[in-house]
Amino acid sequence: MATTTTLPAADYNHNDHHDHGHKETFITKYVFTQDHKMIAKQFLITGIIMAFIALFLSILFRLQLAWPEKDFPILEVFLGKWAEGGRIKPEFFLALVTIHGTIMVFFVLTAGLSGTFSNLLIPLQLGARDMAAPFMNMLSYWFFFVACVIMLASFFVESGPASAGWTIYPPLSALPTAISGSGTGMTLWLISIAIFIASQVMGGINYISTILNMRAKGMSLWRMPLTIWSLLFTAILGLLSFPVLVSAVVLLFFDRSMGTSFYLSDIIVQGQILAHEGGSPILFEHLFWFLGHPEVYIVILPSFGIVSEVISINSRKPIFGYHAMVYSLLGISVLSFLVWGHHMFVTGMSPFLGGVFMITTLIIAVPSAVKVFNYLATIWRGNIRFTPAMVFAIGMVSFFISGGITGLFVGNAAIDIQVHDTYFIVAHFHLVMGSAAIFGMLAGVYHWYPKMFGRMMDNRLGYLHFWITFIGAYFVFIPMHFMGIDGVPRRYYAFTSFEFMEKWLSVNVFITWSAIIAGLAQVAFAWNFFHSMKHGKLATQNPWGANTLEWTTPIEHIHGNWPGELPTVHRWPYDYSKPGHSEDFIPQTVPYSETMSSNLPHDFEGNPEAERIQREWEAQQLVVDEEGK
């Protein structure tokens, strides 16, 4: 950059298209809003509500697993015929598991996480007035909302919600005679997901085009915060993989409603010979996991980005190995398209193919390991401030390690024979993409809450929330590994039919209590979140001492983000505790000419003119120093 050592160019005129005269009504401000900050809040609050619903569902099926022989009459009050006499029915148990998984993966960790932070951070951290296509952005949210409503509506149909597992493998999901949830409930599931994908695609196109086209002056790609890099890769993954799920869903719809045989063949159900011939459920599995695997990275990448940012800010240190972090994100993103077969080692897919997928799968552990080591190097010799966001970020790294290393078991085709579809896999993914991603999301919420609502959340409730949730999650998922090694399959309604599972009954009670307590701890979060909107301490403009651009906007939200012209970026976002500078952070908007005492040779990226100015200044300083002596 030729201008790095000069004063910011003042003649950068942004084409300000906002009409300051028009009046905002309640509808245009809060409902059909096109402002990215409000849409981010909409995504977040919808995501939180959906998360609470899914959490509640999980508590319901945990009750059944812990006390399979006990009645809970209160359940009949709000579940009606699905829990006659206070005991959840096997089919409804499967429905609970299915909808819990679907809501958590798609509605909370995909839309709730990347929807919120893409919308909030992309324009704010890049220095843009809004998204590239605000109207489409609005549609993206409302499609998502409709998808949520349809998914929840399936609880109110006669035959019950979809209950073939969140992976909806046919033929189970295609045959209402095989399980009642595959009737209307599954139709609603398919419609909901189709709408959801439309929402994701609209959002994704928007995020990518905003990141690539609407960066502020001086914001080169290599000066973007890691949050933006991760959101960029997330959007690309989503855009490339979600349409494949549409094809899977549409073909399943044809099989269900129009008598085609894409996935069905040789089926006799309840003594009835079906006419389907020549299809293969394996085809569905391939299509599903071609989305499904990138999907787990869609879930975890935004958390990576958020945690990188939060750890760096609160350690008061630059993120270690910024370039390595970006390349590992890139590596993970590319590899994530080549590993879907590891979900299918024992499905009857060609064993040779299984071997190939195993190789690509274990390779993906390398960039993941690099990320973990870089986090550790970032907090090493830091000056750590344990804000609630920071403790959640540390928790996320811990979950990612504990859940990630078990990936070496399930990614290895030979060992996967033993633990496939058991509680081991349940424990693995709940830690590595469930708990880790949700902790990344919570870190983000605690960190950017002042930006979203102009007020601070209560720290102490945040700590309470963190410790109970952190310990609770470990208590819930660590024992599950051992159940899986013992050979307890997942999605079992009760452990009472097999003698060897009886030793796990008491463990199940322990897990359920942990889950209930951790679940109740979320009330502390909900209270903190909603109460602080009105009653929290007023936030300052840059409460965390962060470098990125969003903290240069006024606390009061305005449409267009910055009053006057857009900021100019002069440096990378991680100049924390730079030696020679009086403060421990230097915002991205500060030019090098104002920080002569802390500039380093590599700051100038080989610009000879800037280096010359710096050398002259240093020589002059030397003279001044000597004269001083």
Add this chain to the structure above:
Amino acid sequence: MRLKGFIHIKGVFGLVFGLLFLFHSPTFAQTDTASATADTEQVATTDSSAVDSATATEASSDNATAEVSATSAPESANATAVAAEEDPGIPAQVYVNFFYYVLLFVLVCFIVTILGQVLSVYELTQGLKRRQAANNWHSHQAWFFLVGLIVFLYGVYWSYANHGAQSFREAATEHGAKIDTMFIITTIITTIVLILTHIALFGFAFKYRGSDKRKAYYYPHNNALEKIWTITPAVVLTILVLFGFFTWRGITNIPEEQQKEALQIEITAEQFAWNIRYGGRDNTVGKRNFKLTTPVNGLGIDFTDKSALDDIRAGDIVLPVGKPVHFTIHSKDVLHSFYIPEFRVQINAVPGMPTFFYIVPKYTTEEMREKVNDPDYNFILLCAKICGSGHYNMQKKVIVVTDAEYKEWLSQQTYYFDDTMQKEFKEQSQSKQANLVIDGNKMVSNN
């Protein structure tokens, strides 16, 4: 600001008392009618003590809001009672119990709030400035992480020693032993990584806790270090991958000759049962076609195929020890998964596509019983792929015996092609011939 917060707390008090009265009244109304189980009593006692303590707190804080909500309570209580009467299926006591639990939770929240206020007051009386108080909290977190590290390390040890010991059993097949070796190597490597990274993560969090006197070390990158921790995992993973790849190929890539020589057993899964068919004298399971399925011929065996005639129906999977077995897995309806944990065997049952697994059992059931020191121990076949409401109870006993015992057992089993099947087969072939004639006529007329 602080005063405002306090007023708000009063509001919460009021709400809590309102709720207390609301939920308390119906209990008096129903104590005589409702069947009080031991469970209920327990809850009731806990809660009445809770109510007492709450009332005591109320006395100390003069509160107008509480009284206001209390007056409206009886009406709402009646409404609850009416709602309960409308649905005769559920006794009202159920609602009461539920509300007690809710109340208990509200009370806990309440105590947390009080504790929070006490802490604030403490901080104020200590004359701490806001910034100092925040710093205190930060250093508490650092200590928590240190304690967390110790608890974590002990937890890992405890889990391995207790849960690990009760979950890991030696494999009972030859290929299973290879999987176990891989499993143990992977466990050792991952445990080392888990412990070291956590010591670093929580340890650094404690050691480098923030202080105003210190500045962090500006350390944006170190290419040598980054290369080391890219290459080290890469090397370790390459070893694991190669080892795993050859183990996997060794399990799945059995030469066809060898497969044919093994004992042929066909397993057909359906909701929610397993059907077992042995190849019989010729050690070949006969062909089948799903269109031939009838109530009698549940598997749709094609008896025009000669090798199907001697196929044997079995109640349990009985295997001779030390002899190779080749399983062919089918499904009649949805996906199932053929899973025998001790054998390290799992493969999905896919409708329309047979799958295979080749094993050599290493121990008889008796030997395994001695190993695990449990006289009732059995190998068991489970379904590991979600398949419907009976998924959790889709089992079959697997018994491994000596060769002599196996032969004796086999001689007692019956053929699939029994009397009823033969009768049906005859009728079918007759009607088929008739159909053929009709079809032929149709062809003629079409032309």
